[in-house]
Amino acid sequence: QLVENFYVSSCPNVELLVAQAVTNKFTQTITTGQATLRLFLHDCFVEGCDASVMIASPNGDAEKDAKENLSLPGDGFDTVIKAKQAVEAVCPGVVSCADILAIATRDVIGLLGGPSFSVELGRRDGLNSKASNVEANLPKPTFNLNQLNAIFSKHGLSQKDMIALSGAHTVGFSHCDQFTNRLYSSRVDPTLDPTYAQQLMSGCPRNVDPNIVLALDTQTEHTFDNLYYKNLVNGKGLLSSDQVLFTDDASRSTVVEFANDGSKFFEAFVVAIKKLGRVGVKTGKEGEIRRDCSKFN
Ligand code: HEM
Ligand SMILES: [Ca+2]
Ligand SMILES: [Ca+2]
Numbered sequence: 647q648l649v650e651n652f653y654v655s656s657c658p659n660v661e662l663l664v665a666q667a668v669t670n671k672f673t674q675t676i677t678t679g680q681a682t683l684r685l686f687l688h689d690c691f692v693e694g695c696d697a698s699v700m701i702a703s704p705n706g707d708a709e710k711d712a713k714e715n716l717s718l719p720g721d722g723f724d725t726v727i728k729a730k731q732a733v734e735a736v737c738p739g740v741v742s743c744a745d746i747l748a749i750a751t752r753d754v755i756g757l758l759g760g761p762s763f764s765v766e767l768g769r770r771d772g773l774n775s776k777a778s779n780v781e782a783n784l785p786k787p788t789f790n791l792n793q794l795n796a797i798f799s800k801h802g803l804s805q806k807d808m809i810a811l812s813g814a815h816t817v818g819f820s821h822c823d824q825f826t827n828r829l830y831s832s833r834v835d836p837t838l839d840p841t842y843a844q845q846l847m848s849g850c851p852r853n854v855d856p857n858i859v860l861a862l863d864t865q866t867e868h869t870f871d872n873l874y875y876k877n878l879v880n881g882k883g884l885l886s887s888d889q890v891l892f893t894d895d896a897s898r899s900t901v902v903e904f905a906n907d908g909s910k911f912f913e914a915f916v917v918a919i920k921k922l923g924r925v926g927v928k929t930g931k932e933g934e935i936r937r938d939c940s941k942f943n
Contacts, residue, residue: 647929648766652745657737661765664749671721672757676719676868679754680818685722686751687736687814687922688715689744691801692783694926696772696933697743700726702940703775711778712780717821723940730939743939744769748923755919760870761912766923770933773942787824787885794887800810801925807918809891810899813911815884816874817867819859822850825885837893839881846884860884875885875905 653660672678688698692709698725699715701708710723710851711750733741733839745767785797791805798808821834828835830852834843842864849860862884863874874888878901883889892901904911935943 647851648768648924648927650764650766650896653737653741654842657733657740659736660741660745660767661734661749662731664729664746665753667732668725668750668753669757671725671728672754675721677818678725679758679835679868679870681719681722682725682747682750682754683814684818685718685726686747686785687811688718688780690922690925691785691797692780693772693774694892694928695744695748695769695923696724696926697747697936698748698772698775700939701775701942707777708775709777710775710779712777714780714784725754726939734937739935739937742769742771742802742933743936744771744927745873746939747876751919751923754872759867761916762847763916763920766920768927768929770928770930771936771939772928772933779799784886787820787887788827789887791890791897794890801922803918803921803925804896805807806900806914807921809904810911810914811895811922812888812891813872813874813904813915815862815888816870816872817863819861819867820884821856822854822858822860823856826850826852826854828886835886835889837881837889842880842882857887862888872904872908872911875911879905 685699689695689697692698699709702710726743729746729750730743732747746767749765752763756762785794794808795805828838829843829847850858863877864882865873877883878889878892891897937943
């Protein structure tokens with residue numbers, strides 16, 4: 647239902663306007679890329695790709711107020727707001743916040759060194775954003791392969807799509823509390839490389855400041871490449887949900903394929919992120935075109 651040239655007559659320069667705003671922001675703030683990419687996942691998995699995650703509620707009960715979303719960096723929200731402003735100045739009331747987030751996500755992937763691809767458009771902005779909706783709809787870093795497959799397949803995403811999309815963890819970081827259960831339970835998680843486990847313990851000692859973060863990809867945290875998969879092969883996946891993709895026999899061969907061939911990863915990632923962008927979209931007369939991405943009209 648989405649189409650690539652949706653705004654061809656109503657706002658022909660929308661992709662250029664968004665690209666300029668995103669590039670500006672990206673040059674100023676290095677974390678813009680990872681923040682925007684994660685924001686897109688958290689939007690699409692809750693109520694579909696409809697910018698529901700962008701809503702700010704005076705009562706503190708919107709999606710962004712949910713515990714799982716508190717670690718979403720402000721830079722992601724900011725990127726969409728800046729791009730929306732640039733678009734509104736030229737084509738007011740025409741382009742949805744959901745589409746702007748989708749375009750911005752495509753753009754940051756390219757800026758980070760990832761694949762370039764065309765983005766499908768025509769999403770409308772949602773009219774629901776409830777904090778209580780969030781937890782059950784997002785994957786947890788403690789999930790095993792079956793749980794990961796289950797939550798992705800609810801949205802029509804295959805195991806291969808799930809593994810490719812997890813490759814987004816080639817950029818960005820995680821707070822210590824998302825993985826320290828692997829270090830300080832009765833024993834250290836045996837799927838962790840011992841040297842890497844030592845590094846994690848010194849980076850995240852017991853009772854560490856909750857603001858401390860470590861890179862998801864220790865080698866190239868600011869580059870969108872396939873080193874994430876090479877790390878998994880070497881026992882250097884940061885989250886349990888990352889490492890399990892190599893540990894479990896049912897997904898290992900895909901991890902090895904992506905580790906050995908970056909172009910296979912890029913190809914699968916493009917297929918999967920396009921599918922992600924179609925999840926639960928509102929089109930036609932559904933929803934609305936928000937004027938301000940953080941408020942319903
Ligand atoms: C497979 C299941 C997934 C789980 C369990 C998961 C979980 C997490 C967790 C716990 C963090 C650390 C958050 C923090 O402490 O600030 C994180 C970061 C991140 N995730 Fe995922 N994630 C998953 C899949 C994805 C997907 C599909 C994408 C995008 C396509 C994505 C993009 C990101 C990015 C870019 C970051 C870094 C954020 C930053 O640096 O601020 N993740 N993820
Ligand atoms: Ca949403
Ligand atoms: Ca990387």
